Amino acid sequence: MGRLSDRLHILGYRSTVQRDAILEAVEAIDGHISVDDLYRRVHDRFPQVNPSTIYRTMELLEELGLVQHAHFHDGVTKWHRADVVPHQHLVCERCRSETDLDLTLVDPMTRVIRERYGFEANLTHFVIVGLCQTCREGPPAA
Amino acid sequence: MGRLSDRLHILGYRSTVQRDAILEAVEAIDGHISVDDLYRRVHDRFPQVNPSTIYRTMELLEELGLVQHAHFHDGVTKWHRADVVPHQHLVCERCRSETDLDLTLVDPMTRVIRERYGFEANLTHFVIVGLCQTCREGPPAA
């Protein structure tokens, strides 16, 4: 019984085996996870869970502000807990490697955009794609 | 016969009515366009064109480096010419309004990311989502 399960319970939502399994999986991950991965993890321990339950649960969690989704390269939707320190990934378009980005590097831009346009940018909604150092230096021999 | 058509021809690809219509539509747009919008535009002037031809043409153009795709809010894939001055949009999550972003505001961050991580960020691959000034100030009366 993790925090998320309690939060839901307090808010009057029922606790079910499926829900708890999903919530545990969400709590267990540190970064981002897709519905597909989430489904696989939950399915391992609770085979009769249905993908639509995952979708519905994530939708509920997002409404309640407990999780958020982000769009990764090529349209993959991934979820993360809302209570983790916001962080951002640099994803290499070529080798798909992911690097954590120090958010203090993003803040100045967010601030300037706010000042200039009054726009509150939510940069964590998307990853930043590009080419990592290794891939920029050219393909390996093979 | 626009530039794109010529480029393709020079590279040995055949020029067909469908292709030319698609290429013209791509050239005509200034910003980003989805396959769906592209299909509608082309279809108006060339009804028998098929969506799969659009997909195949865009794929070809991307391989040749003539266009690029970007992911908009909620997973919509949009295309733009590779030769237009790169630009970026701020998209409001609430009212969906789009504002052009002065890229000089983005450059410092790109530079710092390059210096710190050796990562060449391609920020135009995603739009920047967030809340526009109007929506931040609260919902209108209605």
Next chain:
DNA sequence: TTATGTGCAAATTTTTTGCAGATGG
């Protein structure tokens, strides 16, 4: 002529929805 390109319909993938039955409180 013949390799390339296209239409069409079917397959994929990801997500949503309707509904009847299961179940938590």
Next chain:
DNA sequence: CCATCTGCAAAAAATTTGCACATAA
């Protein structure tokens, strides 16, 4: 008991693919 949840299967939406036919060169 009964409103909430879930499973299931079908529907959607976006994209890809196989294949036979069309056509540019």
